[in-house]
Amino acid sequence: MCETKDRAHVHVHTYNIHFHQDLMTLPNSLAKRKSARTMEVTNVSEYQAIAKEKLPKMVYDYYASGAEDQWTLEENRNAFTRILFRPRILIDVSKIDMTTTIMGFKLSMPIMIAPTAMQKMAHPDGEYATARAASAAGTIMTLSSWATSSVEEVASTGPGIRFFQLYVYKDRNVVAQLVRRAERAGFKAIALTVDTPRLGRREADIKNRFTLPPFLTLKNFEGLDLGKMDEANDSGLASYVAGQIDRTLSWKDVKWLQTITTMPILVKGVITAEDTRLAIQAGAAGIIVSNHGARQLDYVPATIMALEEVVKAAQGRVPVFLDGGVRRGTDVFKALALGASGIFIGRPVVFSLAAEGEAGVRNVLKMLREEFELTMALSGCTSLKEITRDHIVTPWDAPKARPAPRL
Template sequence: MVNIEEITNVTEYEELAKQRLPKMAFDYYASGAEDQWTLKENRTAFERIRFRPRILVDVTNVDMTTTVLGFKISMPIMVAPTAFQRMAHPEGELATARAVSSHGTIMTLSSWATSSVEEVASTGPGIRFFQLYVYKDRNVVAQLVRRAEKAGFKAIALTVDTPRLGRRESDIKNRFVLPGHLTLKNFDGLDLGKMDKSQDSGLATYVAGQIDRSLSWKDVKWLKTITSLPILVKGVITAEDAHIAVEAGAAGIIVSNHGARQLDYVPATISALEEVVQAAAGRVPVFLDGGVRRGTDALKALALGAAGVFIGRPVVFSLAVHGETGVRKVLQMLRDEFEIAMALAGCTKVSEINRSHVETDIDRIRIAARL
């Protein structure tokens, strides 16, 4: 076991988790779809963005607080939904919930959590969103949404990019299935909590049998009729869909490619972000997940118009190594990095971060074209 004080950045947890977790569990968390081009691109696209810092700004005090859907949080770095967290640690989502609450930010609970919405709520106060997959049986969906509302969750993050599961070759090779002692806790009482073994990926077989492939924009409107919670549409990467999401009544958009686990060779989310932000035109907030591993990544996303970012894999990797303390450590490292990045860029509050603070490939092409 590596001493937690020796960990200096988020990415160190991935290799440590690989050493600690069973291969099937680690591969499930770490892998992407097919050639995994988008998985790599989610990171390398951040590396192509450069800062344009402003100097001689008094940064004695840097305020990282912001507001998301009316809720004040300590920093614009939140936790994305990641399934099956008890594969990483016995306390799973409960440990994550406590860690996120201690940092005063938002946790999103997966539909496919190994802890129920009620169990997560029992860990104590916190601002929590609920990620929703739409099942073929809409009564299941309505019941789950009602339970999330009753448990005090504050928004629904509707995942819209998974009519079928992406072809994740590691899961196929490993014949991935949820370990026998674990279930999809939100579905236990509905006889949908178990995942059967399959000749390839047990999860892919489960999705094929349960998730509604006919999901369309009309269902976003339907969802609004069964809940008063704001609905975030998660999985938008084009301007065209951003326009439709706003028209359909979404309260916000999450630019996401599902951690590069669905359609390979789609753009990195940071590359798609500005297009979506421009299409949303300030009518709804736009958030980003995918590839965020540094506080500088968060600053780049906010400069390109994001209202906040979500992290996924760093949570489960740190959870696997150090449990709740590991998740706290990850959030603290990102917080510290973000604060320093803001100060060195010449920003004293989140509202001061703007497009002038970054230079992208497109900017460099435009400059070259004028020469």
């Protein structure tokens, strides 16, 4: 029995060493080549190719893949390309102000970090690096329930504005305890994920038999016997979700959460007008238009396509945010022109984290900020309030009558 346990310990230890060697101790020539490549990064999307080379296949596929046919995964990105600009000219754009106020907090820009799980699979510094990068950029980081660093550990990295993404477990005592811990740790809002009563069919994870590497835990649940993920015949994460996440979650639970915390509740996963109105009726303080990075139900609209419907239904009563597919500063502008108060980025964070750690995340935020500022200038906008619906044209816009030419 003891010998078996020792063998298991050696196996885990060996896995740990090999995994981090994959990430951190590449052969010198290859490491130099990768370092040179990361120095040449000129846009956010280039980090994905670097991450694919550096990460173990199971980890890269987990971050990169979508559900089933992955139609929505591609559409999240492609839909932005069909929205065109109507720039205004001869406007003094010598000074551009990108600052904004989100949920009462002054930010340097309307670009924030979405919750992405298990970041220490990407880099040993994981969520610590992301938290520091967000704070340095003067923006918000959202910590995943399934982080590999706890709320207390992230808070220990220093000052910063942080939201906490919440999955509702069957054991509501676990939920209440976690929410109170986040509040005590200085988190400022709850982003309640509402589109995951069951995990979407992520076929890459099934093929890879995805599970959390044995040297990592879901840190927020470590002391509750819920921090580990068992191996399964398909996806270990899907089995974990089936066993722990509450499928009975409903609008009454949005109200229940308000009884156990003073933090505002953002409902994350709304893509219809009907659910927008119900979220506001249930007391939501904000809405995040999200399709879970195209990882849940395939063939739902791209979030940028769903955004305007949600904004119109909200009628200005609560702020509306967007995540999914944002890779350029031009995308940020388009989202704001359609009524978003700000956007969240997910995959660009984990890919840049894998490539360059904290420096990579800082660079992603810097590049998006600079691209967004340039887009504002070239569109004739000097502040966020000047970005209007008239600055873009979408495929669903009705043709506008044009005056007849005079002979």
